[in-house]
Every structure is written in C-alpha cells, then in structure tokens.
Amino acid sequence: MIKGKDGTIIPRVVIERLPRYYRYFDWLENKMEKISSKKLGDLIGSSASQVRLDLSHFGDFGQQGYGYNIKKLKHELVKILHINIERKLIIVGTGNIGRALTRYNIFKDTSFTLKALFDINPALIGEKIKGVTIYDVKELGAFVKENRIDIAIIAVPKEAANDISGVLIQNGIKGILNFAPLDLNVQEGFPVENIHIIDKILALSFMIS
Amino acid sequence: MIKGKDGTIIPRVVIERLPRYYRYFDWLENKMEKISSKKLGDLIGSSASQVRLDLSHFGDFGQQGYGYNIKKLKHELVKILHINIERKLIIVGTGNIGRALTRYNIFKDTSFTLKALFDINPALIGEKIKGVTIYDVKELGAFVKENRIDIAIIAVPKEAANDISGVLIQNGIKGILNFAPLDLNVQEGFPVENIHIIDKILALSFMIS
DNA sequence: TAGATTGTTAATCGATTAACAATC
DNA sequence: TAGATTGTTAATCGATTAACAATC
Numbered sequence: 001m002i003k004g005k006d007g008t009i010i011p012r013v014v015i016e017r018l019p020r021y022y023r024y025f026d027w028l029e030n031k032m033e034k035i036s037s038k039k040l041g042d043l044i045g046s047s048a049s050q051v052r053l054d055l056s057h058f059g060d061f062g063q064q065g066y067g068y069n070i071k072k073l074k075h076e077l078v079k080i081l082h083i084n085i086e087r088k089l090i091i092v093g094t095g096n097i098g099r100a101l102t103r104y105n106i107f108k109d110t111s112f113t114l115k116a117l118f119d120i121n122p123a124l125i126g127e128k129i130k131g132v133t134i135y136d137v138k139e140l141g142a143f144v145k146e147n148r149i150d151i152a153i154i155a156v157p158k159e160a161a162n163d164i165s166g167v168l169i170q171n172g173i174k175g176i177l178n179f180a181p182l183d184l185n186v187q188e189g190f191p192v193e194n195i196h197i198i199d200k201i202l203a204l205s206f207m208i209s
Numbered sequence: 210m211i212k213g214k215d216g217t218i219i220p221r222v223v224i225e226r227l228p229r230y231y232r233y234f235d236w237l238e239n240k241m242e243k244i245s246s247k248k249l250g251d252l253i254g255s256s257a258s259q260v261r262l263d264l265s266h267f268g269d270f271g272q273q274g275y276g277y278n279i280k281k282l283k284h285e286l287v288k289i290l291h292i293n294i295e296r297k298l299i300i301v302g303t304g305n306i307g308r309a310l311t312r313y314n315i316f317k318d319t320s321f322t323l324k325a326l327f328d329i330n331p332a333l334i335g336e337k338i339k340g341v342t343i344y345d346v347k348e349l350g351a352f353v354k355e356n357r358i359d360i361a362i363i364a365v366p367k368e369a370a371n372d373i374s375g376v377l378i379q380n381g382i383k384g385i386l387n388f389a390p391l392d393l394n395v396q397e398g399f400p401v402e403n404i405h406i407i408d409k410i411l412a413l414s415f416m417i418s
Numbered sequence: 419t420a421g422a423t424t425g426t427t428a429a430t431c432g433a434t435t436a437a438c439a440a441t442c
Numbered sequence: 443t444a445g446a447t448t449g450t451t452a453a454t455c456g457a458t459t460a461a462c463a464a465t466c
Contacts (some may be wrong), residue, residue, distance in 0.1 A: 003418075004233055009247060011432080013432095013433070013434095014433095015416065016408075016412060018329040018411065018412065019405070019407070019411035020407075020408065021414055022407070022411060023391070026402055032271055032449075036446080036448090037447075038446060038447080044392075045392065046434095047223055047434075047435060047436095048436050048447090049434070049436070049437095050433090050435075051451085052447095052448070052449065053433095053434080053435090053449085053450085055449095056449055058446085059449080060449070061325055062447075062448050062449075063441090063442060063447080063448070063454075064440070064441045064442045064446075064447050064448040064449085065441070065442040065446045065447050065448075066442065066446080066447070066448085067444070067446085067447065067449090070419065072455090080415065081411050081414050081415050082414050082415060082417075082418060083411070083414055084303075087414055088223065089410075095308075095310045095313070095407055096308070096309035097309050097313060099305070099309065100305035100306050100308065101305075101406070103305045104304070104305040104306060105399060106406060106407060106410075110407075111412075119388055127432095139430070141332035150414075151410065151414070152418070153284060154326065157286035174417035175413035175414075175416060175417045176413075177406075177409055177410060182232070182234065183253075185252065186386065191413055191416040193405065193409040193410075193412055193418055195404060195409060196228070197310070197315060197386075197404065198228070198315060198319075199228035199229065199232070200228075200386055200402040200404060201223075201315075201321065201360065201386060201402075202228035202231060202290050202292070203224055203225060203227065203402055204360055204384035204400055205290050205291050205292055205321075205359075205360070205383075205384075206224055206227055206289065206290045206291060206404055207224065207384060207400040208291075208359060208360070208383035208384045208400050209252075209291060220456080220457070222423090222456095222458095223457095244422090245422080245423060246423075246424075246425080248465095255458095256458075256459060257423090257459095258458070258459050258460070259457090259458065259459075261423090261424070261425065261426085262426085262457095262458080262459090264425095265424090265425055265426075267423070267426080269424085270425070271423075271424050271425075271464090272423080272466060273422075273423050273424040273425085273464070273465045273466045274421070274422045274423050274424075274465070274466040275422080275423070275424085275466065276422085276423065374459095386452070405425085421466105422465100422466085423465090423466085424462105424463105424464085424465080424466085425462105425463100425464085425465105426461100426462090426463095426464100427460105427461085427462090427463100428459105428460085428461075428462100429458105429459080429460070430457100430458080430459070430460085431449105431456105431457085431458070431459080432455105432456090432457080432458090433454100433455085433456080433457090434452085434453070434454080434455070434456090435452105435453080435455080436451105436452085436453070437450100437451085437452080437453090437466090438449105438450090438451090438452100439448105439449100439450095440447105440448085440449085440450100441446100441447090441448080441449105441453100442445105442446085442447085442448085
C-alpha cells in the first residue's frame with residue numbers, strides 16, 4: 001500500500017486520522033482563511049507536530065510564517081481521499097441498519113452515490129427506499145461487476161457476512177464497510193473497515209466500572 | 210484510570226481489544242474446553258505474546274502446559290467488562306439510527322437494558338418502539354438522574370450533540386456512545402466512544418485509490 | 419517424567435513529540 | 443526586516459514481539 005508523496009507507506013493511524021482532518025477543514029472553510037498547525041492541533045486535539053507530520057506524508061501544503069490555507073488544504077484533502085470523483089456504493093441487507101443508512105442520507109452532498117440495495121427476503125425485492133431499489137441478493141455478484149461498484153456496506157446477520165464478502169470480492173469490489181459483528185475472512189491487506197457497535201458499548205461498560 | 214490486577218493502568222489499545230476477546234470466547238464456549246494463546250492468537254489475528262500480555266493485565270487465567278480454560282476465561286471477561294450486572298441505557302434521538310438501534314435488538318441476551326428513548330419532536334413523544342417509550346428531551350436530565358442511567362447513545366444531529374452531552378454528564382451519565390459526526394466537548398478522560406460512519410467510508414475511499 | 423504453555427522481562431519496532439534550520 | 447511557522451530529523455515514548463525460566 002504505497003501512497004505517500006514520494007512513494008512512502010502511509011501508516012494506518014495516519015489514514016484513520018485523515019477523515020478527521022477533512023471534517024475540520026470542511027467546517028473551517030467559511031470561518032477563516034488560514035490556520036497554523038498549532039491552532040489546528042488545539043482544535044482537533046492533537047499536537048502541532050502530529051498535524052505537520054501527518055500532512056507532510058502527502059505534500060508540502062503549508063507556508064512558513066503563514067500556516068495552511070484552509071481552502072487549499074481542503075481541496076488537497078478532497079484529492080487525497082479521492083472524493084473528487086464519483087464513488088459507487090451498495091448496501092447488502094435491508095434490515096434496521098441497512099434501512100437507516102439508506103434513509104439517513106449520509107451521502108448527501110458527497111461524491112458517494114448509493115446505487116442499489118440487496119436482500120434475501122423475496123417479499124422485499126423490488127421495493128424502493130428513498131428511490132433506491134432492493135434487488136435479490138442472487139444478483140449481487142453480477143450487479144457489482146457490471147456497475148463497477150466501489151464500496152459495499154455489509155449489514156446482514158453475521159452468519160451470512162462471509163458468504164456475502166466472498167461474492168463481493170470475487171466480483172471486484174474495492175472496499176467493504178462491515179457492520180456484522182465478526183471479522184471477515186479477507187485476504188491480508190484488502191480494505192475493510194469494521195463498525196462493531198456492541199464492541200464500543202462493551203468498551204464503555206469496562207471503562208465505567 | 211487504574212484498573213489492572215495490581216493497580217496498573219490498562220493501555221487504551223488493550224481496552225479496545227477486550228470486546229474482541231469476549232466475542233471469540235463467547236463463540237468458542239461450546240466448541241472446545243481449552244485453548245492456547247498461540248491458537249487463540251491465530252484465530253483472532255494477533256500474536257500469542259499479545260494475547261498473553263493483554264490477559265495478564267487482569268489476572269493469571271492460564272495454566273502452563275494447558276492453556277486457557279474457555280468457560281473460565283469467558284466468565285472472567287464477563288466480570289472484567291462488568292456485564293454481570295445490569296447496565297441501563299437510553300438512546301437520545303429517534304431518527305434513523307436511533308430507531309435502528311432500538312429495533313435491531315442489539316441488546317438481546319445481554320445485560321444491557323434499554324430504558325427509554327428521547328426526542329425533541331412533540332409528534333413522537335409517547336410513541337413506543339419495541340416497547341420502549343419516547344420521552345420529551347426536556348425530561349432527559351431528570352430521567353437520567355432518577356433512574357441512574359449508565360450509558361447514553363447520542364443519535365441526534367451534530368448541532369444538538371454537545372448540548373445533549375452536557376445535560377447527560379450534568380445528570381450523572383457514566384459513558385456516552387456518540388453517533389454524531391463531531392468530537393464531543395467533554396472533560397479529558399470521560400468515557401466516550403465514537404462511531405463515525407462517514408469517517409470509515411472516507412478511509413475506505415482513500416485506501417481504494 | 420517430558421512436552422507444552424504460561425506470565426513476565428528484555429529487545430524491537432513504530433508512533434508521537436521535541437527541536438531547529440529554512441524561509442515566508 | 444523580525445516574527446511566525448513550516449517540513450524534517452532526532453529524541454522520546456509506548457506498544458508489540460521475542461525469549462525464557464517457571465511449572466502444570
């Protein structure tokens with residue numbers, strides 16, 4: 001996974017922080033023109049050094065004695081995150097989580113477009129949620145391949161999750177966001193992000209004694 | 210945050226891994242009697258050393274030449290995570306995410322009980338979802354205090370999230386699971402876990418080039 | 419007993435912070 | 443120009459892995 005400005009490898013921790021930078025720059029955009037790594041660090045809860053080192057993986061975006069131009073840096077982050085081009089998504093599983101994500105409009109004003117939903121329940125096939133059609137999960141592989149879907153969100157029961165991820169990967173999906181409470185069996189290095197809600201609640205339960 | 214078997218501090222990374230151990234032990238429970246740190250590490254995707262060091266923070270649960278007894282270790286994890294006692298939860302915000310979490314039955318067969326929902330929309334007050342009543346958010350503080358709620362899930366728009374967390378903390382909430390796409394303004398060290406769905410999708414977008 | 423495997427300490431690796439020359 | 447602040451290298455800190463005596 002070689003990605004940096006001079007072909008260096010970007011540490012995972014830095015990748016996980018990128019969306020956070022983006023979030024803050026998006027918010028800052030109409031607030032001020034420039035910001036220093038110190039002020040940004042204070043805002044974001046990290047050190048000035050970390051801000052500078054993180055950003056330096058991708059280019060020289062700042063200017064001595066000035067700081068970072070917010071519009072410019074936001075623009076750079078858009079390119080780094082590849083959200084200057086359309087990203088095609090699907091959601092597999094139209095249970096509570098799948099439906100919530102569809103209705104929630106999480107992709108409003110983004111470059112992500114939700115192309116289809118999939119479910120195993122025949123009664124649901126053909127239904128539309130927010131204008132997005134539910135297809136039979138049997139058509140999943142063909143759909144992903146034909147429409148060159150980039151990212152799939154897995155929101156099926158854990159028993160089905162690995163079968164689904166197999167079909168997705170076989171048909172060229174590029175990344176998976178997994179809501180099923182297990183670790184998917186994918187090849188080392190394949191882009192998967194997990195959202196394990198119950199794990200977060202358990203961690204809280206531990207912490208609050 | 211002093212927690213270890215001899216009063217040592219548990220590193221954050223270890224805390225984040227605990228639910229994962231629990232998940233695997235729960236699954237292993239009826240599969241075999243014992244497991245070695247090596248086999249568990251293989252299963253879970255980490256090293257035998259890490260498994261042993263992680264667990265050793267909490268006690269001496271293994272036995273030389275034998276490994277770890279699964280039933281025993283699961284029982285220990287239940288105690289460590291404090292899920293041997295009832296944990297009272299509420300959800301603030303009954304939009305798509307709040308409703309999904311309520312309906313999803315994520316707390317089925319756990320020690321977590323969902324005591325109430327809250328919303329600002331007068332039209333929703335009094336409605337029940339899966340038997341749980343929606344209350345006016347004005348009553349949030351009093352309810353949390355009176356019922357000694359442990360954990361609150363924030364699923365409101367980001368503009369409202371900090372006000373809500375303020376009310377919660379003032380009334381003695383012990384931990385917060387935050388779904389709003391921003392960092393809550395809480396005192397350093399206060400237990401907050403964040404689920405930033407869009408951040409995960411952005412990280413994927415970065416990785417898949 | 420001999421083999422297996424623990425808990426722990428030491429060595430290594432990686433990430434964060436501090437320092438500073440370069441320069442706007 | 444002088445002050446501010448960058449990008450980068452070195453120092454520090456913390457987490458992971460390796461090694462091993464203890465022992466079931």
